[in-house]
Amino acid sequence: MRLVYFFLALPLIAADPAKTLAELLTLLLPSRVPADGRLNPLDKTWEDWVKRTGELPPDFDKLPSIPGLPDPLQGVKTQAQWPARKQQLRKDVQHWMFGEFPPTPANLRAVVTATRREGAVTVREVRLEFGPDHRATLRVELIIPDGKGPFPVFLTNHAHNRPWVYTAVRRGYIACIYHATDPRYGNGDDSDAWLDIYPGIDFPVMARWAWAGSRAVDYLFTLPEVDKAKIGITGHSRNGKMALLAAAFDERIGAVVPSSGNSGESNPWRFTSDPFANESIELLTGGQSHWFHPRLRFFSGREDKLPVDQNTLLALVAPRGLMLYTGYAESASNPVGFEQAYRDALRVYRFLGREQNIWLHLRAGEHGTTAEDVEIFCDFFDSVFGRRPRPKLESWSHGYTFENWRRLSKQVIDPLKQAAISDPRKQIEWALGVEPPAVPNMQLRHSPLEVSTADNWLAGMFKRPSANAATRDQIAKQGMAWKEVPIGDGVIGDLFYPANQTAGKLPVVIWLHGYSYQYGWSMQSPWLASVNDLRMDQRPSIPNLVRRGFAVLAFDQIGFGTRVLESREFYARYPNWSLMGKMVADTRAAIDTCTQLDIIDPAHISLMGYSLGAKVGLLTMALDSRVHSLAAIGGFDALRRATKEKGVEGVRHYSHIHGLMPRLGFFEGHESKLPFDFDAALKLTAPRPVLLIAPALDRYARIADVVATVTPVAYQNLTFETPFDFNRFRRQTQERVFNWFATTP
Numbered sequence: 170m171r172l173v174y175f176f177l178a179l180p181l182i183a184a185d186p187a188k189t190l191a192e193l194l195t196l197l198l199p200s201r202v203p204a205d206g207r208l209n210p211l212d213k214t215w216e217d218w219v220k221r222t223g224e225l226p227p228d229f230d231k232l233p234s235i236p237g238l239p240d241p242l243q244g245v246k247t248q249a250q251w252p253a254r255k256q257q258l259r260k261d262v263q264h265w266m267f268g269e270f271p272p273t274p275a276n277l278r279a280v281v282t283a284t285r286r287e288g289a290v291t292v293r294e295v296r297l298e299f300g301p302d303h304r305a306t307l308r309v310e311l312i313i314p315d316g317k318g319p320f321p322v323f324l325t326n327h328a329h330n331r332p333w334v335y336t337a338v339r340r341g342y343i344a345c346i347y348h349a350t351d352p353r354y355g356n357g358d359d360s361d362a363w364l365d366i367y368p369g370i371d372f373p374v375m376a377r378w379a380w381a382g383s384r385a386v387d388y389l390f391t392l393p394e395v396d397k398a399k400i401g402i403t404g405h406s407r408n409g410k411m412a413l414l415a416a417a418f419d420e421r422i423g424a425v426v427p428s429s430g431n432s433g434e435s436n437p438w439r440f441t442s443d444p445f446a447n448e449s450i451e452l453l454t455g456g457q458s459h460w461f462h463p464r465l466r467f468f469s470g471r472e473d474k475l476p477v478d479q480n481t482l483l484a485l486v487a488p489r490g491l492m493l494y495t496g497y498a499e500s501a502s503n504p505v506g507f508e509q510a511y512r513d514a515l516r517v518y519r520f521l522g523r524e525q526n527i528w529l530h531l532r533a534g535e536h537g538t539t540a541e542d543v544e545i546f547c548d549f550f551d552s553v554f555g556r557r558p559r560p561k562l563e564s565w566s567h568g569y570t571f572e573n574w575r576r577l578s579k580q581v582i583d584p585l586k587q588a589a590i591s592d593p594r595k596q597i598e599w600a601l602g603v604e605p606p607a608v609p610n611m612q613l614r615h616s617p618l619e620v621s622t623a624d625n626w627l628a629g630m631f632k633r634p635s636a637n638a639a640t641r642d643q644i645a646k647q648g649m650a651w652k653e654v655p656i657g658d659g660v661i662g663d664l665f666y667p668a669n670q671t672a673g674k675l676p677v678v679i680w681l682h683g684y685s686y687q688y689g690w691s692m693q694s695p696w697l698a699s700v701n702d703l704r705m706d707q708r709p710s711i712p713n714l715v716r717r718g719f720a721v722l723a724f725d726q727i728g729f730g731t732r733v734l735e736s737r738e739f740y741a742r743y744p745n746w747s748l749m750g751k752m753v754a755d756t757r758a759a760i761d762t763c764t765q766l767d768i769i770d771p772a773h774i775s776l777m778g779y780s781l782g783a784k785v786g787l788l789t790m791a792l793d794s795r796v797h798s799l800a801a802i803g804g805f806d807a808l809r810r811a812t813k814e815k816g817v818e819g820v821r822h823y824s825h826i827h828g829l830m831p832r833l834g835f836f837e838g839h840e841s842k843l844p845f846d847f848d849a850a851l852k853l854t855a856p857r858p859v860l861l862i863a864p865a866l867d868r869y870a871r872i873a874d875v876v877a878t879v880t881p882v883a884y885q886n887l888t889f890e891t892p893f894d895f896n897r898f899r900r901q902t903q904e905r906v907f908n909w910f911a912t913t914p
Contacts (some may be wrong), residue, residue: 185228186225186226186227186228187225189225189226189229189467190219190225190226190467192893193226193466193467193469194216194219196469196470196894196895197451197455197466197469198451198455199214199216199455200214200215200216200454200455200456200458200466201214201455201456201458202214202458203457203458203459205351205352205353206351206352206358206361206374206459207361207364207459208373208458208459208463209364209371209372209373210364210365210368212463214458215454215455215458215463215466218463219463224463224464226467227467227474229471229474232474232476233474233816234473234474234815234816234817234868235473235474235475235476235816236439236473236816236817236818236819236821236868237439237818237821238437238439238478238480238509238510238513239475239476239477239478239480239481241254241258241480241481241484241485241513241514241517242254242484242516242517242520245520248520248521248522251520251521255485258477258481258484258485259417259418259485261476261477261481262417262477262481262482262485263376263462264462264464265462265464265465265468265475265476265477266433266461266462266464266465266475266477267373267375267376267379267414267461267462268370268371268372268373268375268376268461268462269370269371269372269376270370270372270376270379270380270418271300271363271367271370271372271380273383273387274299274300274305274384274387276299276300276303277297277298277299277384277387277388278297278298278299278303279295279296279297279298279309279388279391280295280296280297280298281293281294281295282294282295282296287312289314289315290312290313290314290315290338291311291312291313291315292310292311292312292313293310293311293313294308294309294310295308295309295310295311295388296308296309297309297384297385297387297388299384300363300366300367301366301367304362304366305362305363305366305367306359306362307347307348307349307359307360307381307384307385308347308348308356308359309345309346309347309348309385309388310345310346310347310348311343311344311345312334312338312343312344312346313343313394314338314341314342314343316341318393318394318395318396319393319394319395319396319397320341320342320343320394320395320396321341321342321343321396321399321400321401321550321554321556322342322343322344322345322389322395322396322399322400322401323337323338323340323342323343323344323345323401323403323547323550324345324347324382324385324386324389324400324401324402324403324422325344325345325346325347325402325403325404325408325412326346326347326348326349326350326378326381326382326404326408326411327346327350327403327404327405327408332540332543333403333538333543334346336540336543336544336547337543337546337547340544340547340551341556342401342547342550343394343395345385345389347359347381347382347384347385349377349378349381349382350378350408350411351407359381360374360377360378360380360381361377363377364377371462373459373460373461373462373463374459374460375407375410375411375414375433375460375461376414376462378408378411378414378415379411379412379414379415379418380415382402382411382412382415382419382422383415383418383419383421386400386419386421386422390421397421398423398554399423399550399554399556400421400422400423400424401422401423401424401425401426401490401546401549401550401553401554402415402416402422402424402425402426403425403426403427403428403546404427404428404430405428405429405430405538406428406429406430406431406536407430407457407460408430409427409428409429409430409431409434409435409494410427410430410433410434410460411430412425412426412427412428412430413425413427413430413434413435413479413482413483413486414482416486416489416491417482417483417485417486418485420489422489423489423490423553423554424489424490424491424492424526424549424550424553424554425486425489425490425491425492426492426494426546426549426550427493427494428494428495428538428542428546429494429495429496429499429502429536429538430495431447431448431495431499431501431502431503432447432448432449432450432453432501433448433453433460433461433479434479434482435479435483435493435494435495435507435510435511436479436495436502436503436506436507436510437478437479437480437506437509437510438450438468438472438475438478438479439472439473439475439478439506440503440505440506440509440510441472441503441506442470442472442868442895442896443683443780443895443896443897443898444683444684444779444780444781444803444869444896445503445506445683445684445685445686446682446683446684446685446687446688446708447500447501447502447503447685447687448501449469450465450466450468450469450470450472451466451469451470454466454469469895470866470868470895470896470897471866471868471895472868473816473817473868479510480509480510480513480514483510483511483513483514483517483527484513484514484517486514487514487517487518487521487523487526487527488518488521488522488523488526489526489553490526490527490549490550490553490554491514491526491527491528492527492528492529492530492546492549492562493507493510493511493514493527493528493529493530494530494532494542494545494546495507495531495532496531496532496533496534496535496536497531497532497533497566497686497687497733497734498533498534498535498627498630498631498687498688498733499534499535499536499687500535500536500687500688501536501687502687503684503686503687504531504566504567504686504687504733505566505567505684505686505826505827507529507531508529508531508565508566508567508568509826511527511529512570514527515527525561526553528549528561528562528563529562529563529564529565530545530562530564531564531565531566532564533626534630535630545562548562549562565737566686566733566734566737567686567728567736567737567828568737569736569740569827569828570825571824571825571828571831571834573740574740574744574828574831575831577740577741577744578740578744578745578831579744580744580745580831580832581835582832582835582836583835584835584836584838584839584842585839585842587835587836587842587844588844589844590844590845593791593849593850593852593853594791594792594849594853596844596845596846596849597788597791597792597845597849597850597853599832599844599845600747600749600830600832600833600844600845601746601747601749601750601753601788601830602743602745602746602747602750602830602832603745603746604746604750604754605743605746607657607658607754607758608658609761610655610656610657610758610761610762621635621653621661622635622636622653622661622731625731627730627731627733628731631688631689631691631730631731632691633663633691633731634651634653634663635653635663644665645668647712647715648667648668648669648712648715648716649665649666649667649668649711649712649715650665650666650667650668650670651663651664651665651666652664654722654762654766655762656724656755656758656759656761656762657754657755657757657758657759657761658755658758660724660725660732660755660758660759661724662722662723662724662759662762663690663722663723663724664677664720664721664722664766665711665715665720665721665722665723666715666719666720666721666768667715667716667718667720670768673770674767674768674769674770674771675718675719675720675768675769675770676718676719676720676769676770676773676774676775676797676910677719677720677721677722677763677769677770677773677774677775678714678719678720678721678722678775678776678777678910679721679722679723679756679759679760679763679774679775679776679777680708680709680711680721680722680723680777680778680782681726681756681776681777681778681779681781681782681783681785681786682708682723682725682726682729682730682778682779682781682782683708683779683780683781683782683898684729684780684781684827685708685729685730686728686729686730686733687730687733688729688730689724689725689726689729689730689731689732689733690708690723690724690725690729690730691708691723691730708779708898709777709779709898709903709906709907710900710903711723713903713904713907714907714910717907717910717911718911719910720768720769722759722762722763724755724759726752726755726781726782726785727739727748727751727752727755728748736748736828739751740828740831747829747830747831747832748827748828748829748830749784749785749788749823749829749830750830752785752829753785753788753789753792756776756785756786756789757789757792757793760774760789760793760795760796764795771795772797773797774795774796774797775796775797775798775799775800775910776789776790776796776798776799776800776801777799777800777802777906777910778799778800778801778802778804779802779803779804779898780802780803780804780896780898781804781827781829782804783801783802783803783804783805784801784804784805784806784829784847786799786800786801786804787799787801787804787805787847787850787851787854788850790850790853790854790857790859791849791850791851791852791853791854792853796854796857797857797858798857798858798859798860798910798913799854799857799858799859799860800859800860800862800906800909800910801859801860801861801862802862802898802902802906803862803863803864803867803869803896803897803898805847805851805861805863805870805875805878805879806819806822806846806847806869806870806875807846807847807848807870807871807874807875807877807878808820808833808840808843808845808846808847809840809841809843809846809878810840810871810874810877810878811840811870811871811874812840813838815871815874817868817869817870817871818869819837819840820833820834820836820837820840820843821834821837822869824837830845833845846878847878848878848879848881848882851879851882851887852882854887855882855884855886855887856884856885856886857886858886858887858888858913859886859887859888860888860890860906860909861879861887861888861889861890862890862891862892862902862905862906863875863876863879863889863890863891864891864892864893864894864895864896864897865891865892865893865894866893866894866895866896867895867896868895868896869896872891875891876891888909
């Protein structure tokens with residue numbers, strides 16, 4: 170018997186702009202009034218702007234879906250064509266993301282307000298005056314070292330972070346600080362007044378701060394002490410976004426180090442959707458509605474429709490100096506997004522013959538910077554400016570490419586000659602590759618179990634219980650107990666269960682996380698509580714499930730969280746296996762652990778996965794009969810139908826971007842010949858209970874293709890729901906999943 174349940178009747182998804190706007194107003198959380206700046210003189214929020222202007226989203230049916238990064242070199246055949254292409258890209262970037270700049274003022278004048286000596290430097294304070302009736306002003310501070318100039322310049326708006334410029338001055342740079350930044354730092358934001366001085370200009374914060382950097386450069390160009398060919402700009406966090414934007418639009422800036430600006434800086438918006446569990450378009454344009462042009466919010470959940478992306482900004486800096494800089498474990502970052510953006514920008518630099526001018530550094534640590542980071546900034550500026558050439562820095566976290574895998578594995582598959590595989594299990598085994606023989610987890614036979622992640626600095630940063638006493642206290646206050654348990658080949662999991670458990674054995678749910686490379690199954694924010702945090706829509710509330718009488722086991726997949734660097738050498742070590750195969754093996758090892766724990770009922774081991782985790786869960790359940798039930802949210806793909814014309818990542822998602830199942834890459838353009846698709850896994854789950862949730866607006870898998878693939882496999886215990894939503898794991902969806910587990914026998 171086949172029963173297919175729809176959470177909402179599957180609608181015809183029209184792209185009528187008025188209807189799209191109504192959907193967005195329903196689907197997106199209300200935006201907040203900015204606490205530290207203005208969107209414009211008339212509107213406090215995105216909703217205000219929409220109501221006042223009457224602007225509608227674009228007709229998304231007429232915008233092509235670009236699942237990969239938009240190509241900055243599209244239509245460019247020669248280097249002579251690049252300047253014209255840049256001008257068009259700049260217009261697109263302003264229209265869709267950052268807003269307008271006023272005309273460059275022709276009346277800038279500088280008023281020196283103070284000059285003093287401090288040690289071996291001269292400090293000069295200046296007020297720049299420009300614009301209509303010279304009413305626009307910008308405070309600039311120079312710290313000029315003694316000696317014979319002209320000097321290179323270290324330009325920043327980090328007025329509150331003085332040690333940055335101290336290091337630069339010690340390295341022989343003039344430090345130039347301009348006061349267009351968050352007013353919360355105590356020195357005010359000079360650019361806020363420009364909203365009233367330049368009425369009618371769509372001039373959000375990032376555009377104002379970047380334009381302010383150019384006004385500082387105007388002044389620097391008047392000074393004999395300045396080496397005008399050696400001006401480097403940098404900024405951190407939101408100021409990193411500013412620095413990249415300024416360099417992308419001002420050719421006089423010779424090099425830029427945008428530091429940890431993450432979303433809206435060097436991490437493309439296409440790698441910020443909810444599966445990546447970082448700062449999405451919805452989160453940033455809702456929480457910081459004054460940073461970007463309101464038009465950007467229209468693309469929430471439809472990031473693939475953006476005509477440009479942050480890789481476009483990176484390309485606009487070429488061929489001048491550019492170093493991408495972030496922490497691979499920053500909660501708001503995504504190392505794979507950075508790597509993809511870097512590779513794409515590198516194509517442009519190679520095209521222009523300046524590959525040595527673009528660097529990548531994914532450092533250890535969270536969001537803050539150290540003195541060594543600023544030294545590296547100066548190393549980069551020195552190298553690009555020819556002061557002290559250094560070897561190019563190119564550090565990776567993931568580091569995977571399909572081409573490198575082909576070289577290591579020496580595999581060649583002709584999709585037109587590949588024989589079909591009829592057995593669903595053999596289809597999955599083909600896709601996962603050859604798993605090396607495993608050793609049983611003999612540690613489980615010993616008591617006490619001596620495992621700990623306490624010495625792992627990432628565990629401490631993520632506030633995992635083993636390394637954080639405050640977290641353990643919070644667990645206890647939630648009425649839960651916790652222990653670490655060993656999983657397979659040296660992997661450690663965190664088991665949560667009711668503290669008052671005294672009799673009987675508990676059903677367990679194994680949580681399989683999404684593409685949260687930067688922190689795995691958890692994050693720095695309070696992952697234990699159901700707080701009003703947008704990012705809580707990207708992982709389940711563990712206490713809410715434990716309160717229903719379940720134990721919950723969570724662990725990091727290879728390449729994620731505390732294991733973020735483990736995938737770098739995986740294919741050098743196991744060229745014929747796959748990362749997805751290892752994830753499935755680790756999940757099966759987690760099941761082994763659960764079957765041997767005294768408090769767990771081995772007959773009730775369930776899996777819950779979102780995005781990547783849904784894929785891992787489906788394949789694990791297909792191969793392991795011990796799985797009692799599965800909730801898979803936003804992860805089912807219809808690969809044989811995912812052709813290029815559908816505008817989805819398709820097999821490239823697995824073979825070229827994330828390196829999950831490289832073999833699939835040989836079938837790009839020949840998807841119908843694939844020996845494997847996810848219906849094979851679904852067939853092998855029957856007749857066990859499965860809750861399969863496929864959002865109707867999922868940009869990674871077209872809902873009509875998913876329905877067409879799932880429907881022929883439908884069986885009595887399959888609950889198939891297609892909520893009208895983007896690919897998200899919202900709290901209401903979490904509650905739906907928890908209730909399903911609680912009511913499934």
